[in-house]
Amino acid sequence: MADLFELRMGLYGAEAATEELTDKARSLLDEHSRRAPIVRAWALSSIPGDQPTEPGSEEELTVSELYEELPEQWRLEHPGAEPGDRRVIELRIGVYGDGLRELLDELSRLACPEPEHSSACPVPWSTNFTLPFDDHYRAYLEAHYGHLRRIMDT
Template sequence: MPEHLAEIRIGIYATPDDASRITEECGAVLRESAVVHELSLVGPERTPAGGHMPLTEVYDELPEQWRLQHPATDPGSRRIHEIRIGLVTAHPETAPIRDALTRVICPDPEHTSPCPIPWSASSEAAGNQRYGHLLRS
């Protein structure tokens, strides 16, 4: 079966400590799934690869979600971060892996209240330029 390169992006509005913890837990999920991958955490000052907008614009709804849940509360050190995962899959569909990764942030997708850490996830096919080295791993 041919291998496919994909990228999963998870935007979070979190403290640096929470962002690091979530990234580590996502790494554990990826190691358990035994997929070849590259995992990175980038902060709000970055622009997504191939993109033209900074992360603060890409995920501008996340701070607003937090503010709606916590009116008149200082967000402290919360900032927008993006967890980027390049991976090699045997199938072009990455939804099962993306779903497992988002369970790190939201273990119960059926809960009624908003998540304590606002998040957004997406996935798409990735090109050889950014993740081609994973095919040779």
């Protein structure tokens, strides 16, 4: 059954690499919305590291703080190297549909096409999701992505 949910992907990379992954995510979502009913409508935002993890929440954690392990992972894999223009961002993808697991797996493969590779990923990443499993999260999803449901209902 279709509902609202949010996929989240933290990335630590140079601007060109994170923009490329963002474009690939848009293409993936476009493809799904054209060919299969699991994605009926979607919205993607790229959130900088200094922004809150959950807008409107009393939680004061920033995106960079939430994904603090990503720069650390990069430093461990590249000892002594300068990070250059690498930064932490979060892709937030609001979806009205179903197929959360399939979408999350496909999103992960955008960042890491070969999960069994022996080296580190060029862009450290982490994924998570938000489901409407209680009133707090349902209100968050409705406030940020309720328009996706209304698009499909008209």
